[in-house]
Amino acid sequence: MNCPHKLEGDTVHQEIRQWFRETARDLPWRGGCTPWGILVSEIMLQQTPVVRVRPVWEQWMARWPTPGAFAAESQGEVLRAWGRLGYPRRALRLHAAATQLVQRHDGAVPDTFDELLALPGVGSYTAAAVAAFAFGRRETVVDTNIRRVHARLVIGQALPSPALTAAEMALAAELLPEDPAESVEWNAGVMELGALVCTARSPKCGLCPVIDQCAWIAAGQPEPTYLPKGQPWAGTxxxxxxxxxxxxxxxxxxxxxxxxxxxxxxxxxxxxxxxxxxxxxxxxxxxxxxxxxxxxxxxxxxxxxxxxxxxxxxxxxxxxx
Incomplete structure (x- = not known):
């Protein structure tokens, strides 16, 4: 697949990675965190903002620093500790994953995409993210933030399509640097850029390190072709x-x-x-x-x-x- 908008690839990679090194948030699951801690963070961060996840994650890591410690806990206590993070079935799936880690992987988080994908509650995004961020693997990591950056920077659209497409995955794979270490930093950098600068509403384009190469800016910042629908809550x-x-x-x-x-x-x-x-x-x-x-x-x-x-x-x- 060819990028719809021609980027200066090396320059974009370098500028986003440099921006990430200088401005990335100091999150506890970055830099020196165990693979187990990264797996827990990825499960908790599904559809839940960082500000809500961080205190719960810190409590969990202090209480259950290993898959074995977590697997030995009761499901009821796990759900109680999950608190108000929402979608509590994630907690049960994580508990099942920890049990499988103990039974099949000697209590350790596996380091390959396929082995991670076989764990309960782990989808393709989570498997790729853990393989990349915990083990430095060259994996195509695509979350909502990354999709939005790619849509604007390369495609020139305000928002990505409502559902992930094969074309988006192909574009993400094409943009991924060949060097594993650079690919990990690129994944993290684009994700952070989407979370902090290239946000869904009111993007802070003046702070973007690659604004001069953005196809969306070049196109005059066209409006989205659809309006995202948030999930209803009251009365449901x-x-x-x-x-x-x-x-x-x-x-x-x-x-x-x-x-x-x-x-x-x-x-x-x-x-x-x-x-x-x-x-x-x-x-x-x-x-x-x-x-x-x-x-x-x-x-x-x-x-x-x-x-x-x-x-x-x-x-x-x-x-x-």
């Missing part, structure tokens, strides 16, 4: 599921179904008989403030059980053991 099943999970995380013993269904005042009084009553009462109040209808709450509870995020024992719901 996801919001209700999150509120229920907050209750279960706060309680260390099963939460009677009546607490989840009953009026807020009665629920708060009943919560006094649970572990950590103040935390449980606060979580229950937030759940009840949603004023969800019965069918939606029932659907949310059933979905949590089906997904392995909650269990029903007798009349009480609790995190999995």
């Amino acid at each position: 099943d996801r919001q209700v599921r999150g509120a229920v999970m907050a209750v279960l995380r706060a309680a260390e013993s099963p939460v009677h179904a009546d607490l989840l269904w009953g009026p807020a005042v009665e629920a708060a009084a009943a919560a006094a008989h649970t572990d950590h009553p103040d935390d449980v009462a606060a979580a229950l109040q937030k759940l009840h403030e949603l004023n969800t209808h019965a069918l939606q709450l029932q659907r949310a509870l059933a979905g949590l059980v089906t997904d392995g995020l909650a269990q029903l024992s007798g009349d009480g719901y609790h995190l999995p053991h």
Whole structure:
């Protein structure tokens, strides 16, 4: 595949890599971090911003510095520690991956794309990112930020296509430097450029190290051909599921179904008989403030059980053991 916009390849590579060395954020999973720490960060950063991930990641690394330590923990405690990062099934998949690392890889994170891809919850992006950033492999890493930089810098479009295409992957592979060390820094640099400068809304083009070669700038910064649609939250099943999970995380013993269904005042009084009553009462109040209808709450509870995020024992719901 030929780049639609002719770049001065060596110059672009050098300028973005130099910019990255000078301005990159000091993130704990960069520079000297273990492969396990990098794997955990990549899972946590899926659809979750750095500012929310960082404190949780630091707590996890202090508590579970190795795959073996993490695999030995209960699923319930893992979900409790996941907190409000969202999409908690990621925590269960990470726990399954750690178990597989112990069983098949002597407790170590493998260093090849194919072995990483075989781990539960690890897709092609995550496998490539861990192989590159943890082991210095020459891999084509393509996330949302990289796609946006490529779309503007090379294609001249305001935004990449709504879904990742084969053409985008081919372009990313063509742009990747041949030298493994340079390719790793290039991947990290383009990703950082997209996160800090070439943002989806209000890009800071004046700070871009390669503005003079940007096809989007040269084309007069045309408007996007579509408007990105953010995922709705208020009133959705996801919001209700999150509120229920907050209750279960706060309680260390099963939460009677009546607490989840009953009026807020009665629920708060009943919560006094649970572990950590103040935390449980606060979580229950937030759940009840949603004023969800019965069918939606029932659907949310059933979905949590089906997904392995909650269990029903007798009349009480609790995190999995």
